[in-house]
Amino acid sequence: MTDVAGTDVPTAGADSLEALMGRTNSDADAVIHTVRDNADVIFTWSYDKGERASLSKLYEKAKGSQWNGTTDLPWETEVDQESFARSLAQMDAQTREARGTDLSGTVFAKWGTREWEAQAFELQNWTLSQFLHGEQGALACSAKIVETVPWIDAKYYASTQVMDEARHVEVFARYLDEKMSGHYPVNVHLRELLDDILSDSRWDMTYLGMQIMVEGLALASFGMAHAVTPCPLLRQLLRYVMSDEARHVAFGVLSLAEYYQQLTEAELLERQEFAFEAAVRMRDRFMAQEMWERLGVPPGDAARIFAATPEQKNKDPFQQLLFSKIVPNCKKLGLLDANDGWLRKRFDTLGVSQFEDWADTSTDYEVLDEVSKDRSAASAD
Numbered sequence: 001m002t003d004v005a006g007t008d009v010p011t012a013g014a015d016s017l018e019a020l021m022g023r024t025n026s027d028a029d030a031v032i033h034t035v036r037d038n039a040d041v042i043f044t045w046s047y048d049k050g051e052r053a054s055l056s057k058l059y060e061k062a063k064g065s066q067w068n069g070t071t072d073l074p075w076e077t078e079v080d081q082e083s084f085a086r087s088l089a090q091m092d093a094q095t096r097e098a099r100g101t102d103l104s105g106t107v108f109a110k111w112g113t114r115e116w117e118a119q120a121f122e123l124q125n126w127t128l129s130q131f132l133h134g135e136q137g138a139l140a141c142s143a144k145i146v147e148t149v150p151w152i153d154a155k156y157y158a159s160t161q162v163m164d165e166a167r168h169v170e171v172f173a174r175y176l177d178e179k180m181s182g183h184y185p186v187n188v189h190l191r192e193l194l195d196d197i198l199s200d201s202r203w204d205m206t207y208l209g210m211q212i213m214v215e216g217l218a219l220a221s222f223g224m225a226h227a228v229t230p231c232p233l234l235r236q237l238l239r240y241v242m243s244d245e246a247r248h249v250a251f252g253v254l255s256l257a258e259y260y261q262q263l264t265e266a267e268l269l270e271r272q273e274f275a276f277e278a279a280v281r282m283r284d285r286f287m288a289q290e291m292w293e294r295l296g297v298p299p300g301d302a303a304r305i306f307a308a309t310p311e312q313k314n315k316d317p318f319q320q321l322l323f324s325k326i327v328p329n330c331k332k333l334g335l336l337d338a339n340d341g342w343l344r345k346r347f348d349t350l351g352v353s354q355f356e357d358w359a360d361t362s363t364d365y366e367v368l369d370e371v372s373k374d375r376s377a378a379s380a381d
């Protein structure tokens with residue numbers, strides 16, 4: 001990790017990239033994974049509901065916007081995974097061409113349309129599987145927050161998030177089982193990030209790691225998946241999941257904005273470092289290692305050939321959009337500016353600071369409430 005004055009950025013360099021990508025989940029057959037959560041359970045005897053009005057309002061909203069993953073989604077939809085794989089493969093070919101990726105002398109030199117379509121097909125399975133595992137991480141984090149947060153309004157709200165996340169795990173697992181063609185184990189780097197978030201003993205770090213960083217990125221990536229998928233079932237599933245996720249990110253912003261006002265600059269620096277390291281890990285390490293392994297390609301080789309350079313990533317609008325929620329939310333929490341703008345300078349190196357004045361997520365959960373919108377539309381019919 002860097003110090004305040006340091007200029008080095010912990011982005012994987014060319015050598016370490018191959019080493020990082022060469023690591024895949026080696027206990028993929030294990031059914032159970034255990035993490036020590038190092039936390040005290042905090043009781044509060046102050047039951048004043050509404051003491052924190054914004055959290056109480058969020059809790060009331062959450063109670064009214066619950067949906068049922070079994071009955072509220074069109075599970076009868078027929079999904080043509082192959083046809084979507086064909087269009088994904090075409091988009092990937094255009095990206096390789098635009099980047100001038102040289103495949104001569106590599107295993108990919110012999111690949112034709114069939115192989116690239118097979119890869120795009122597997123990438124769908126891999127991506128949906130990582131959404132599923134990330135959702136289970138969120139389930140565990142929100143349950144931990146119920147125990148560790150000292151405020152009753154936050155315990156009430158977090159308990160609704162536990163139900164939301166259970167529903168998300170349920171619907172992604174069902175989509176994979178019924179509409180895709182195979183589960184993947186959790187990506188080793190995603191699992192390590194979730195483990196690090198869950199094992200930190202400080203209650204606010206669960207929020208910072210999950211609600212601000214992982215769910216901020218998830219909200220942006222679900223939005224992109226929603227924009228490109230032709231599947232009406234997945235679109236509806238993602239619309240509803242995103243409505244819930246907007247509340248979860250708001251929960252993080254509203255809770256931490258209060259708590260971070262009391263922290264010293266030194267304590268804030270620890271939060272800035274934690275946020276930046278999570279950002280770099282999410283951007284640079286989630287590279288479908290397990291998919292390459294299943295396709296018989298050494299993941300380190302694939303990473304070396306296809307990984308975008310930091311310069312390409314900094315200019316890639318999709319990479320940047322992944323941070324469009326995280327950066328304004330960090331600003332709202334005071335994390336961009338503390339310690340002479342330590343985090344802003346680091347986000348500058350990722351090319352994402354321009355999002356700082358985009359809407360933060362403390363209120364847009366109301367705009368994003370697709371469940372209520374559908375109910376109003378249905379009752380008006």
Ligand SMILES: [Fe+2]
Pocket residue numbers: 135138164165168241245
């Ligand atoms: Fe979720």
Ligand SMILES: [Fe+2]
Pocket residue numbers: 138165215244245248
């Ligand atoms: Fe969530």
